[in-house]
Amino acid sequence: MKTSSHRLHPTTLCIHAGTRLDPATGGACSPIYTSTAYAFPNPANANIYPRYFNTPNQQVINRKLAALEQGEEALVFGSGMAAIATLLFSQLKTGDHALFQSDLYGGTHQLVTKELPRHGIEVSFCRATMEYPAALRPNTRLIYVESPSNPLLRCVDLAALAQLGRERGILTVVDNTFATPINQNPIALGFDAVIHSATKYLNGHSDVNAGVVISSAAIIRRLTDSATLYGGMLDAHACYQLERGLKTLALRVRQHNENAEHLARFFQSHPAVARVNYPGLPNHPDHAIAARQMRGFGGMLSFELKDPTGLDCLLSRLRLVMPALSLGGVESLICIPSRTSHRLMTPDERQHAGINDGLVRVSVGIEDAEDLLQDFSEAMSEL
Secondary structure, three states: OOOOOOOOOOOHHHHHHHOOOOOOOOOOOOOOOOOOOOOOOOOOOOOOOHOOOOOOOHHHHHHHHHHOOOOEEEEEEEOHHHHHHHHHHHOOOOOEEEEEEEEOOOHHHHHHHHHHHHHEEEEEEOOOOHHHHHHOOOOOOEEEEEOOOOOOOOOOHHHHHHHHHHHHHHHEEEOOOOOHHHHHHHHHHOOOEEOOOOOOOOOOOOOOOOOOEEEEEHHHHHHHHHHHHHHOOOOOHHHHHHHHHHHHHHHHHHHHHHHHHHHHHHHHOOOOEEEEEEEOHHHHHHOHHHHHHOOOOEEEEEEEEEOOHHHHHHHHOOOOHHHHHHHOOOEEEEEEEOOOOOOOOOOHHHHHHHOOEEEEEOOOOOOOOOHHHHHHHHOOOOO
């Protein structure tokens, strides 16, 4: 892509940023470079190897996502958890303290509570933005949040936490998976690093596992040193699929946003529902924060049934919406966090995080909104 002083819009960046035109044929799509052996020395005097995170297909993804998240550089991984774990272990050492949001994806929570303490790294948790300053310690080196969070869709004031991190010299990291770079850009708000499970919206078709970290050039260099040793790279074919998915990210996210708002209002008015968690609703506790820092409220929502015994009936009666793990695909998916994404947490840990047995998480797809509303209306008619 030729450079210009004009800043391209996200929809255009999704298609053009990072693309490597085929030098042999002039093809519009980036070629798939399948080699695991590259000549050395070569004209660029580079030591290219997939585990070094520097193959052409990996670099295409890195450049595209750095442009979308307004970061200097990016690094693509084989999964979201590989991205999270590598970043944490590249930045933290024995004796350090890290501060995390209470409402985290279950896999992240397991990593934080099981693995970090084994390496002598102290961890603690906060619920709301206002709690973070008092929770800091002299050895705090990192603040990690999700916004919106999984599965309660809580939002933190990213600009305020970024300022706190700058003032105290603490690295700030946010999992931006639910928001996507189309709806929110934390680096522009002052955050140091952004993480995505690219398995979700970035790919968007439920057929690739990947993760990515976007940050400054200095942080990505340090991250790459660790990543090369840990080996969590993404292969060329998966990079190609991820690049193809990214080209339609902006269009997909707009439909996810629109459909989720329709469903959130439907659940809010349904007599069988006790509470709806969606930052686009005015009564959401973090609606004001979300409205200030997001351009759209995303395709994820969760709700609680008044009678949790109706969960299995609901799941069995749905025709279009699929009970399944994962999220962020073009198809609508539904799951019970206490049984799936957060099942490895103890009951006390789930209760502390606000995740009860009646909580339902919905990844709203890009089907016609009327069809989704009809599906849920029929499935919930006897609850």
